[in-house]
Amino acid sequence: MDANAVKRHYWVRSFLLAGFTVLLAELIWSGSLSQYLAPRLHMLSYVTLGVFCLLTIASIRQAVIGPTAYECDCEDAHKLPRNRWISIVVYSLFALPLLMGFVMPDKILGSSLAEKRGVTLLTGESHWVKKVTVAAPLSEEGAGGESGSGRLPESSGTGQKANAAAITGEAGDASSSRQEVEVVPIDSNSSGTNSIESKNTDTGHASGNTTATDEELRALFNPEQFGGFYTDLAVKMYKQPVILLDDKLFLDGLTTMDLFSKEFAGKEVQTMGFVYREAGFSPEQFVVARFSVSCCTADATVFGILVEVPEASKWKTDSWVQVRGKLELRKVNEYDMLVLKASKVEKVEAPKDPYVYYNFETAPSP
Known part of the structure; x- marks a missing residue:
């Protein structure tokens, strides 16, 4: 796969990870997390936020200075999507709930x-x-x-x-x-x-x-x-x-x-x-x-x-x-x-x- 195409994939993944990180941080900071999770599970959300931060940093690093070719003969085991439409479908599955999280208002059950x-x-x-x-x-x-x-x-x-x-x-x-x-x-x-x-x-x-x-x-x-x-x-x-x-x-x-x-x-x-x-x-x-x-x-x-x-x-x-x-x-x-x-x-x-x-x-x- 072309080196630029590989980097584009990692940039898209980085933006998605960064989006989920910001969304979860906003829910925690605003206190809206209680409208979705019971207080006893809030600690797990804090751990999840930390994991998201690490994954976002790792993905950005891969997009900037990471290798564009596999050093081992194992590309077929975890290769990136090669078809543009397949890539759009796969990444849309993550982008859609992220967009809904930012756009749709919080609403309590009634x-x-x-x-x-x-x-x-x-x-x-x-x-x-x-x-x-x-x-x-x-x-x-x-x-x-x-x-x-x-x-x-x-x-x-x-x-x-x-x-x-x-x-x-x-x-x-x-x-x-x-x-x-x-x-x-x-x-x-x-x-x-x-x-x-x-x-x-x-x-x-x-x-x-x-x-x-x-x-x-x-x-x-x-x-x-x-x-x-x-x-x-x-x-x-x-x-x-x-x-x-x-x-x-x-x-x-x-x-x-x-x-x-x-x-x-x-x-x-x-x-x-x-x-x-x-x-x-x-x-x-x-x-x-x-x-x-x-x-x-x-x-x-x-x-x-x-x-x-x-x-x-x-x-x-x-x-x-x-x-x-x-x-x-x-x-x-x-x-x-x-x-x-x-x-x-x-x-x-x-x-x-x-x-x-x-x-x-x-x-x-x-």
Whole structure:
């Protein structure tokens, strides 16, 4: 191969390597890397950046002062492309994603992907939302503190149509639905004999009581059932006048409330996320949701809390809101479903890192 042709190949490769180096450096420097990778993998990105720098330098050196002929009889094993069109196709496979990385803006995941993957609430399924709505319509009488949870599966196809039909069913079906769905009222000022399991009644503390000792609270949350981590975290959360589900606590906090849904009935919660709706939700309902990333956004899953508030329809889908209210416990199909009866909803800006992660760290001393 002509010496100039060899050098052209190495110059093209050098520019491609330099482009990937600059792109990765820009993502790291601007903080946008968190929109693609979980923080625990950022160190590997730093190593990759170092490797890119070395490869770029080596390729430029080869293009400037490197030999243009093989010193061994092995050219056929790793020869450069000799056809111009083949070269264009091969290098375009690298140039196209590089160009897209520079031209296309960073965008956080939202409702369009959540609808395809499904949203995990705290227990249950999306069509249970209809039963929750019929059994406990949004009113002053139903605004007491309770908690519950549900599973929101994929929102496409026949399943979504069935859910929509169920949620928008005629009011005449309300009486039969009430027989199927049991709503468990929670009185935060009572002893909890009708709403808390027997282990709670034995301690003499209702879900809204925050004056219990640490020993009594640990007995309430039964460390032998779910392990010390969630027990410690439950005690810490339970003692807070308002449970703040921030970015660090969001996933572990939801898991804790799922494990101890009856115990957290009536507790006040404040959290932040994007607004998600599924076809068939009532005008008073939306989900405040967050994406959880284990490694990268390709494996992202969605977690959230079902919110009920009279003016819910004024909050646009995918807008970011901060919600505060009391947890309500609904019993649906023998499962406890947590619903957040919001008392305050405010529009906020999306955080710089919009995703949340499991910590699995030792819970701070309550």
